[in-house]
Amino acid sequence: MPLLWLVIAVLLLASAGYIVGRQKALISADRDARHLHSLPSYYGSHVFIMTVVPAFLVMLVWLLVQPLVIENRISDLIPDTAISEDTTRSLVMSDVRRVAEGLDLAVEQGVMSQEDAQRVRVEFTDVRQRLGEVGIALGSNVEPFVLRAAQSYRALSASLSTWMAVLVGGLAIAGCGFALARTNKTFRARNVVEAAILSLLIVASSIAILTTLGIILSMLFETRNFFQQYPWHDFFFGITWSPSFSGRGGASQLGIVPLLWGTLYISFIALLVAVPIGLFAAIYMSEYAGPKVRATAKPLIEILAGIPTIVYGLFALITVGPLLRDYFAQPMGFGESASSVMTAGIVMGIMLIPFVSSLSDDIINAVPQSMRDGSLGLGATHSETIKQVIIPAALPGIVGAILLAASRAIGETMIVVLGAGAAAKLDLNPFEAMTTVTVKIVSQLTGDTDFASPETLVAFALGLTLFVITLGLNVLALYIVRKYREQYE
Incomplete structure (x- = not known):
């Protein structure tokens, strides 16, 4: 049946x-x-x-x-x-x-x-x-x-x-x-039914925890298999990424350092673009814009979040990359390639603007009106109220929005593939092609792969490392939130 x-x-x-x-x-x-x-x-x-x-x-x-x-x-x-x-x-x-x-x-x-x-x-x-x-x-x-x-x-x-x-x-x-x-x-049917519903609610609330646990365990087991075949110190401290796929390790050099550098470099440039623009847009929409402007501007900004990342990648490949190469990289002698860290970072930053602006706008609007009235009643100007009262009060939520944008930037793949290339190297030049951890995870698991070889198992080690980095960002954000929140308790 x-x-x-x-x-x-x-x-x-x-x-x-x-x-x-x-x-x-x-x-x-x-x-x-x-x-x-x-x-x-x-x-x-x-x-x-x-x-x-x-x-x-x-x-x-x-x-x-x-x-x-x-x-x-x-x-x-x-x-x-x-x-x-x-x-x-x-x-x-x-x-x-x-x-x-x-x-x-x-x-x-x-x-x-x-x-x-x-x-x-x-x-x-x-x-x-x-x-x-x-x-x-x-x-x-x-x-x-x-x-x-x-x-x-x-x-x-x-x-x-x-x-x-x-x-x-x-x-x-x-x-x-x-x-x-x-x-x-x-x-007593009501007691039995309500107990069943309670059990259902408990199961639903446990799904996220169990899913996270399953993801961690699946990566841990495969990462353990990888480190049984490849030295951990060469993985974490190696500065060369050169998988050979010649079988059972071969002459592969699987150092994660250049991949981490590319990931953090591109994410940093993306946040430099997204955070100021998104935060300023949120302040304008919540504190200065009228109802009609806000009703029009916010949906238009949020449209950016609905655009597929492959479209952003094509935009980076066809428009932004050649533009940066012709008007900045070549005249300044920084490089000849249209695929670069700057290309991927700028386009990724544009994609992240609604993540920062929408969440920050909601958080700023959640600040009690009494705090604004009290500041204005003491003689502060509108801009001083925003700077000294509203932003500090909304800081925990704003940090959360920035953290969400950072996690989204670290996990992005398509924009990096089309905008930054696939070269794993250490370089400070933002107009050079680089790659990220996520791109290499995809490339290592693409095609007819043998899950017993280090060249394939390394993808799980890369994923677990990325997970630990994201967890570290969450812990750091929690520390910052608690530190600044104490000033208002």
Whole structure:
């Protein structure tokens, strides 16, 4: 049974249970809701929850575990002699999945019958031809044993999916029956439903924490594998970035220092552009602009946040880069390249303006009007009130806006690729091409990669380092906020 049909069936059963449960509660109270412990809707909600929650929990766990079970079972069917020196078991398994998906597509479109797709001794050349008819091209390096593994993959997947449908459907029916059996006028349905809602709220509030923990653990495990193959001191203190992809480390030099330098250099220039312009725009809109000007200017500024970063990258590549090269870099003798730190920094700064201006504007507007009135009543001018009262009072929020902009700048990729190039080097010249950590993470994981090689695993070490830097920025911002907030407590 397709997954969507199963979900719809469970929801329909739960909806029917809601109606039946509500009616049963009313019947037990002689259709007088005043004799019920809870409102009638609580009895229906209790049946709905008992039908849906256990079934969907089992479905979720099953969907998470099933691919792992299938991968392990099918991987054991591939003999070690079938793994050549220039490939890995994971690459062979990707071919198996691709062929299995092609067989499913061929059966769905009627090119191949279900029986032919599952026949172990079907001719491989015939399968190659039929998959080609649905757009699945098998290369000459795909062996017949891959077809047999793909057929086993489909059979095991179908079997497990059937068992999942039976188990989920059985749990839904059992939960619905159990809830209906408990439904009567003395049953405390409200307590049960509110406890379930409370549990749901706790789970929702824990998602962010669990997601962060999962991200950290995934990066930690792969980073550990990387440092088992590559010296940590060469990674953190090396000043050369030159991956060779020659296999098992080869002659690669994977020093992070030039990547960090490019990241911080470009981010610094971006913040030099975004922070003053964004902050001044926020002050103008909140303190000087009239309602009509504010209603027009703020949406126009926020449009910048909705422009895709690839568009900013093209703007940097086609317009800003050549402009800086022709009017600044070449006349001043700083370089001949249109791709530079300055190009990426300026365009990224333009992109970050709404992050600073919108948040700062909201924070400044949140400052109590009584503080403005008190300052003006003591004889301060409007500008003195802004400088000495409003900005210090809004400083914690403004620091948060700047921190958000800094984190966005550190994680940007497309603008750097098109505006700053991909050269990993240490240089103070802002008109030279450089690159960042995020760009190299993408490049190391692009293409036919072997996740056992240091050249690929280094991407996780780069990501973990970037995470630690961002965490450090948050800690620093918290310290600054607390330090300046004490003046007003």
